[in-house]
Amino acid sequence: MHGTKHLFIPGPTNIPEEVRRAMNVPMEDMRAPDYADFVLGLLADMKKVYRLDNGRVFIFPSSGTGAWESAIQNTLSPGDTVLMSRFGQFSLLWVDMAERLGLKVKLCEVEWGKGVPVEDYARILSEDTTHTIKAVFTTQNETATGVTSDIAGVRKALDSANHPALLFVDGVSSIGSIPFEMEKWGVDLAVSGSQKGFMLPAGLGFLGVSDKALAAHASNAPKMSRCYFSWEDMIKLNDTGYFPYTPATQLMRGLRVSLDMMLADGLEAIWARHAYHAEGVRRAVAAWDGCELVASGPEWVSDTVSAIYTPDGVDARDVIAGAYGKYQTSLGTGLNKLAGRAFRIGHLGSLNPVMLCGAISAAEMALMDAGAKITPGAGVAAAQEHYRSASA
Amino acid sequence: MHGTKHLFIPGPTNIPEEVRRAMNVPMEDMRAPDYADFVLGLLADMKKVYRLDNGRVFIFPSSGTGAWESAIQNTLSPGDTVLMSRFGQFSLLWVDMAERLGLKVKLCEVEWGKGVPVEDYARILSEDTTHTIKAVFTTQNETATGVTSDIAGVRKALDSANHPALLFVDGVSSIGSIPFEMEKWGVDLAVSGSQKGFMLPAGLGFLGVSDKALAAHASNAPKMSRCYFSWEDMIKLNDTGYFPYTPATQLMRGLRVSLDMMLADGLEAIWARHAYHAEGVRRAVAAWDGCELVASGPEWVSDTVSAIYTPDGVDARDVIAGAYGKYQTSLGTGLNKLAGRAFRIGHLGSLNPVMLCGAISAAEMALMDAGAKITPGAGVAAAQEHYRSASA
Amino acid sequence: MHGTKHLFIPGPTNIPEEVRRAMNVPMEDMRAPDYADFVLGLLADMKKVYRLDNGRVFIFPSSGTGAWESAIQNTLSPGDTVLMSRFGQFSLLWVDMAERLGLKVKLCEVEWGKGVPVEDYARILSEDTTHTIKAVFTTQNETATGVTSDIAGVRKALDSANHPALLFVDGVSSIGSIPFEMEKWGVDLAVSGSQKGFMLPAGLGFLGVSDKALAAHASNAPKMSRCYFSWEDMIKLNDTGYFPYTPATQLMRGLRVSLDMMLADGLEAIWARHAYHAEGVRRAVAAWDGCELVASGPEWVSDTVSAIYTPDGVDARDVIAGAYGKYQTSLGTGLNKLAGRAFRIGHLGSLNPVMLCGAISAAEMALMDAGAKITPGAGVAAAQEHYRSASA
Amino acid sequence: MHGTKHLFIPGPTNIPEEVRRAMNVPMEDMRAPDYADFVLGLLADMKKVYRLDNGRVFIFPSSGTGAWESAIQNTLSPGDTVLMSRFGQFSLLWVDMAERLGLKVKLCEVEWGKGVPVEDYARILSEDTTHTIKAVFTTQNETATGVTSDIAGVRKALDSANHPALLFVDGVSSIGSIPFEMEKWGVDLAVSGSQKGFMLPAGLGFLGVSDKALAAHASNAPKMSRCYFSWEDMIKLNDTGYFPYTPATQLMRGLRVSLDMMLADGLEAIWARHAYHAEGVRRAVAAWDGCELVASGPEWVSDTVSAIYTPDGVDARDVIAGAYGKYQTSLGTGLNKLAGRAFRIGHLGSLNPVMLCGAISAAEMALMDAGAKITPGAGVAAAQEHYRSASA
Secondary structure, three states: OOOOOEEEOOOOOOOOHHHHHHHOOOOOOOOOOOHHHHHHHHHHHHHHHHOOOOOEEEEEEOOHHHHHHHHHHOOOOOOOEEEEEEOOHHHHHHHHHHHHOOOEEEEEEOOEOEOOOHHHHHHHHHHOOOOOEEEEEEEOEEOOOOEEOOHHHHHHHHHHOOOOOEEEEEOOOOOOOOOOOOOOOOOOEEEEEOOOOOOOOOOEEEEEEOHHHHHHHHOOOOOOOOOOOOHHHHHHHHOOOOOOOOOOHHHHHHHHHHHHHHHHHOHHHHHHHHHHHHHHHHHHHHHOOOOEEOOOOOOOEOOOEEEEEOOOOOOHHHHHHHHHHHHOEEEEOOOHHHOOOEEEEEOOOOOOHHHHHHHHHHHHHHHHHOOOOOOOOHHHHHHHHHHHHOOO | OOOOOEEEOOOOOOOOHHHHHHHOOOOOOOOOOOHHHHHHHHHHHHHHHHOOOOOEEEEEEOOHHHHHHHHHHOOOOOOOEEEEEEOOHHHHHHHHHHHHOOOEEEEEEOOEOEOOOHHHHHHHHHHOOOOOEEEEEEEOEEOOOOEEOOHHHHHHHHHHOOOOOEEEEEOOOOOOOOOOOOOOOOOOEEEEEOOOOOOOOOOEEEEEEOHHHHHHHHOOOOOOOOOOOOHHHHHHHHOOOOOOOOOOHHHHHHHHHHHHHHHHHOHHHHHHHHHHHHHHHHHHHHHOOOOEEOOOOOOOEOOOEEEEEOOOOOOHHHHHHHHHHHHOEEEEOOOHHHOOOEEEEEOOOOOOHHHHHHHHHHHHHHHHHOOOOOOOOHHHHHHHHHHHHOOO | OOOOOEEEOOOOOOOOHHHHHHHOOOOOOOOOOOHHHHHHHHHHHHHHHHOOOOOEEEEEEOOHHHHHHHHHHOOOOOOOEEEEEEOOHHHHHHHHHHHHOOOEEEEEEOOEOEOOOHHHHHHHHHHOOOOOEEEEEEEOEEOOOOEEOOHHHHHHHHHHOOOOOEEEEEOOOOOOOOOOOOOOOOOOEEEEEOOOOOOOOOOEEEEEEOHHHHHHHHOOOOOOOOOOOOHHHHHHHHOOOOOOOOOOHHHHHHHHHHHHHHHHHOHHHHHHHHHHHHHHHHHHHHHOOOOEEOOOOOOOEOOOEEEEEOOOOOOHHHHHHHHHHHHOEEEEOOOHHHOOOEEEEEOOOOOOHHHHHHHHHHHHHHHHHOOOOOOOOHHHHHHHHHHHHOOO | OOOOOEEEOOOOOOOOHHHHHHHOOOOOOOOOOOHHHHHHHHHHHHHHHHOOOOOEEEEEEOOHHHHHHHHHHOOOOOOOEEEEEEOOHHHHHHHHHHHHOOOEEEEEEOOEOEOOOHHHHHHHHHHOOOOOEEEEEEEOEEOOOOEEOOHHHHHHHHHHOOOOOEEEEEOOOOOOOOOOOOOOOOOOEEEEEOOOOOOOOOOEEEEEEOHHHHHHHHOOOOOOOOOOOOHHHHHHHHOOOOOOOOOOHHHHHHHHHHHHHHHHHOHHHHHHHHHHHHHHHHHHHHHOOOOEEOOOOOOOEOOOEEEEEOOOOOOHHHHHHHHHHHHOEEEEOOOHHHOOOEEEEEOOOOOOHHHHHHHHHHHHHHHHHOOOOOOOOHHHHHHHHHHHHOOO
């Protein structure tokens, strides 16, 4: 192989040079007196990205899945009823975790291509006058289908029903990339991970928690056994600038730089950039005969990842294998029921139009190699028109 | 600050240049077709370091504490009785975790400076004729006190009593540094982490499991709620060369190189090198008037870390603060009841005599600055004699 | 700026990750006993890339320009007559250097877009029966115009005339990328640099010398004052594996890896890959209305760089500025009389089709932004067709 | 080998982590519009380190030797008479270069261990009433013997004699480490290199030139043939922020950070730090029975390197080989007539007391291994006393 590999999966994402350099450090003493200031600064800045004035953000040495587990373990008890919906591989996995951890899941099945069924949620919550539902789970961005849901709408549903349930958000592939307002939207638990919008390698799980969630935890009501992901020790040590067990110091140094970059850009600018990048990819998809977004309408499309149905008769696995084997380009695979039917282009994190023109070229070549009858260059041309006329 | 910082805590340890370079990679596609071979090779080589022909080793994106939790959750049930001993901060924390996860702990309190009370264990096990004890926990190397315990002896105690309990070993600061023979010693669950003898940053928790432990898990007997650290999905995916959630790919690339280095050296050579390095430090301690090892006798001393009582009237915190502030050298702190009374020199991982002469010099200068009446250079001179006359 | 910068100038070229990592080393002792073997291995492998069984290759801490100077200083004397030709910025600069160093230049002016005038050279050499011409200079690949010349043809001209002049080749942007056969073609002095086909940063000047050139030097005939670029000390020290002054050790470590990669691929495969990559760019140029290669015919086109005339009325400086400012893409500028009329795409070194589709997209967008009336995506489509149907 | 290699040669020196990281960059476009500001900033800051308000500093892609050559070629003509002195390997090599480039050298031979004979220079200059001497050469810090000369004294000698000769200074191992005042001392040409006090890899040659030297060049008087190291093109391009040939961009990025560090510290602080570090080494030498500095008195000792005679009967080559082979420590070798009689400890650049205690330990062990009868730890103890009581 020669030249660079092209990474267009929806995470891990491409790491900026500055972040990569920042992680290339010798090991350090995570109990040194000057380490505390460094940690306190990180924790404070994480709250800015989460749009949180109150509450706090935990950083676990784990993947995002670990932060999911932490959110549940520290606020709920076995047997608690929770409201969830399932419309893709990641919302599906979260349901599975909730069940394994002993929760009773009231489940809304949704057609893949759509997202959180806000109206159904509203109805169910208004009917739950005894407040048996302890928490409402939402997947803001379903990475498997490229679908973004309306979290503010869920908040409204809770408020209209005057319902006290905690609001959980899986923001793994949304926070730091597309609009997310933890405090404004009244989100109580918001999960993310280092390898998406934060432009870092995998290895850190993030968990934003509201004051309400902290109170639920402090009440000693949650009866779920836990230790590694328990908040008690984390809160105690974090407040002094340290961690209850050895943190991933290298990643923390990278996080420092990625937070600096994000806050210097401003979140609104980051969101606008993601929309600008995403639109070029969608224009390309529209220009490919027989291809179609999995997202079932413009109200559902995601600015961080596009899942794309291949034309009839074209196996998406061939497209993905060809892009990787012949063009050194990693596209996202079709997960679960999308296997063979769709491939994905991740367009979150540190990107620019020329990188995306490369990704679109690779997809276009791989599609044609796999038998798709598309006009050569059509996708790139459509994306170019967009990238030229607009700007981030 | 100028020049390098000197890191002599008992983990994270100094990272070899080769390993550091190997981690400095762009992000990669952890679902790429050629990623599986890479993972399978890692998993196979981890077994070699664990000295395991059967069983398997799990790699979690977590600290070693997470691997502790995984060991318990997947083989035991709330209410199970386990035999443990407590003789330092880390054995203490493990007891705490066991209790939080609902186990009944039969606890042997041991004077700090000694280790696992093999004879007490033997007696208790032989008296437990109904086999209410489901597991025996041991801390091979207590990082807080610099004490190494006799794991083979515990195995013998179990065998003599014909007792079926699972044998758990905390090998966080021992595996890959000092003799550890998982299969030969009949260890069932052995925990370690990336930031010690494996010479990597923190971020990977390792868990070796025997066939007996795997059978205990497969029996569905363990009734502890779990998801992130659950073995089911890990086994299923690992067998194909992948992971159930995004692995820490950067660290995995580093692990590849550190395993290559370890296996090229040979574990026996690594163990000998650690003994050689440690002996120099102990000679220095012996040459410092008023200082003494926390380990209460030569049968307990650890080759990976020395905990050292400061002379009467000398606050160990001053030594540590001075070494860091004036000499850019991180020494290990005295934990829990050793706070103020002892400091620690970590001597595991990638080191050599001149580095250790530097560490000893730093400790010596900081001791004198803090009021210790020791002969200048005495420690270094004693270490030099050792390093010159012997060799790794 | 977000995402990667795109570098498509004809050197410095993109550095492979492996090479970049290899250079990220602490400083080392260039007089250490084990350094000699390392150097001797490099020098031997450089000869393989130069296709040299006899003679030797010098490595200077300099740019390629320094190696030019060394070639002249060590074999010629002030007042010597040399045969040169001028058809681009780099052949022009070489003439300038020759004159500054006191040589009498017999100059063939050639239309920019063509290369070394082999027939003129043949005629002049056959007429020079008294052998006043001491050396014949050729620029194998004129980086300013994207023109490759016929060095084997010049050799034939010398042989036909039975002329003893030394044959000099500027191979800065050709050696290691396109066919170059130092020994087979009877080249006496061949200059190159680290930042082109060798895929390293600038900082090393390479000079291949034949036995005939070494004899010319050893004869003490050359009367040009010199010290830094003098061969005497270099030969003496290189033969022992060392250098007369501190070498650029970091770059040498990178060179080790780039030579390993080049020799593992095989030079024939490298040449084929460059032809494959270049052809895609040329197809794109052909698809752009109003654009044209500076190279005046297929016999002159270069596989390492394409110089491209912009359409009438489109200032090439606007294209270059737009590509850089709006699309983070560096294209080569039009040098000297090509300023404003042409831009260049470098396609040598470590590349692949998707990178080149990105480069072509950037050029295409920048051309349109600058007023060119080209069909959006036309260039990319043409390149895609080529990259899909053929392979390196 | 395990652990870090220890580098205590007098250059290349240890690179700070910040600088190392800064050099780990992808290649860049050295003709990009924003590159000019970067270059202009470097050139301006180089003048600050040289203590130069007027004049300029050139940066050549070369070793320091190349900058020597540039200094001569651009200001002198073949046949010019220059005043030089020889008291070590580097002053010797400079004499050799001057002769090769056609200068007539009026040479003062000085015992090795002393430096520039200021009184002899004063006498000779005052006798040279016809001003046949065009330039006076001095080696501020003779790296081979660890001797520092009095450049301000030479200036006084010139002034007393009212002599117009240019003042050349070899500042390779002094500038950026020990007091050097180019403008105040009336130095006209001052040579340095990247791999010493500038804490970078080798690869950049620096040349500071006064307005008087620039005038000498501009007068067209110098008749030495030159091209690569010629000032004409360099001045023209540098004034716009560019270079006449491809600069070593990676090193330039490192230089940016090392200049930032140096200017943030302040040169006075850097000089004080070097004196503090050096004194510890000298105390150690004094504590080693039978060892002695090559510098023949305290007025000559260098704060950047100590050359040390081994005790009678102890071959310094054995000390160096042992330190390297057994203790992974590079010491400087005894050059020329010092071979076998002396070894050197470089103590310039980015260092700290614990690193130096390590170096002294290594030397001490290697000395004893080679047969020296010194008290174990004596050197380290003496250095510790110094490092504890004083501070940088």
